[in-house]
Amino acid sequence: MSQEAMVNEREGPATAVEAAAGLRDLWWRRLLFIPTITLLLLLAIVPLIFSLGVSLFNYTLGSRAIWIGLGNYIYMFTDPQFWLATRVTVQFTIAAVSIEVVLGILLAFILNQRFTGMGIIRLIVFLPMMLAPFCIGLFWRFMFDQTFGIVDYMLTRIGLPAIPWLTHPFWAQVAVVVVDVWQWTPFVALLVLAGVGTIPAELLEAATLDRASTWLKFRQIYWPYLRFPLLLALLFRSIDTLKLFDSPFILTGGGPGNFTSTLSILGYRHQIMFFNVGMAAAISWIVVIIINIVANILIRLITPIKVEQVSTGL
């Protein structure tokens, strides 16, 4: 689509003065859109197409690129590491997001009470999601340490066995989910809380007078107002966990035995550690496609009437 075609031309001018003003308006409107759209096209579409091209080459930095067509993809689909990373990524997403949604709703209702000091409690709860996921991962790695970590210390104090967080495949996966849930449950709660804030006060009062049961109240009064915030939270959280990188990278480096290696970590390894650019491009394209599919499904749920063709930056 040409940039200029996007700007609506006005109807014919009546006088020369108006014509000059019309021309000035046209340039003004072009200034509003064209620089931004051009820059975004250059920064998003061009790299993606370039990366698609690169994924068709056997290209290791420092050696010549050789055209191999779908070779990288064929190799990838027969590589157990790729399937493990895909499984791990999907597992993290399903586990973390479902826990975050359930706990997020509960957290929202806990934070929806009114008493002095609630402002500070909310600030404390909403702070972690603003902090760098990298730092959060670092903190939890410190706390999960098997010898001096505070988590195992507390577990043994209350009579539970110490857990080999970060060194046992299963527990390392649990640790990654725990960190994600800790940082992002407040995000779900934040959106739910905003949704609760849009419920008309009369509606809530009426329900109190009717002495409706808690479940009925939730289903009939809260749910219609929480549908959109929850789907939005679901959309953002699913997409962000599908591209999860920072916290497993810091917590475990993808280990033990690649059991916390997400697709993003696998792609990063091929790129930065093995310099296998073609392979890294192929993996990153798979991430784009998976996110595309999930986002499309969720966006259709959000706008069931207006079905739009959606793409992730393409």
Added chain:
Amino acid sequence: MKVLKRALGIALALLVAAVFLFPLLWVVLSSFKTKLELLAVPPVFIFKPTLQNYINAFRSDFPLQVRNSLIIAVSTTVISITLGSLTAYGFSRYTIKGSDFLQFWILSLRMLPAIAVVVPFYLVFRTLGLLDRHIALILVYCLFNISFAVWVLKGFFDEIPLELEEAAMLDGYSPPQVFLKVSLPLARAGLATTAIFCLIQSLNEFLLAVSLTTRVAETAPVGLSKVQTLMGVDWGLLSAGSIVFMLPVVIFTVIVRNELVRGMSFGRMR
């Protein structure tokens, strides 16, 4: 019964606050410990605080990395707010062909995984000799922050009453003048909020930073991530460094606490 319910609610709220505060407090506490106290089993809660970790952090490359982080974050924010406010205003005031499609496309950039642009940007910047330069990260961060700024700022511009702009037009202001002298000043709070979110997002980013910088333009998180690979982990330095690095973000969060919903939902909720 009612009193009991209320007490239970307050107790739950306090418990929740403790769950979210404790990890942060524990790291703050640890940053004032000596190496021995840090690795003590069982963990020590009462000790004589030392500033040694902070001194060590400031004597390393860390201040340089923080400087890099700030240069990159501020530049990204300035570009994103400038272009973002123009386009957000455009979407808010004018109907252009394909407006819905364009807005949706910009929104969809929120979903673009960073790993997908790492490969092409790495190759392009390598060819141009821009790897490990500030400009490389600034450009890539603009991709994510401009799209963010457009959506969030559009919400703020939508809230400005059209009558004010129409009155200015009657006074003989041209459209660009209306934008600069009426709309932008009215959207001041929105611009500040959006800028703070852009700053936070740029400071916090890790995957692109670790892929596109190595030494010269290394950001603080990348620098900290390398501390842990040198002979064991210097947890004192790491915790002191992260706390210094996070302090501005904490202050920013306090400033924008009432606009968190808007910022975190890409402007889709307020």
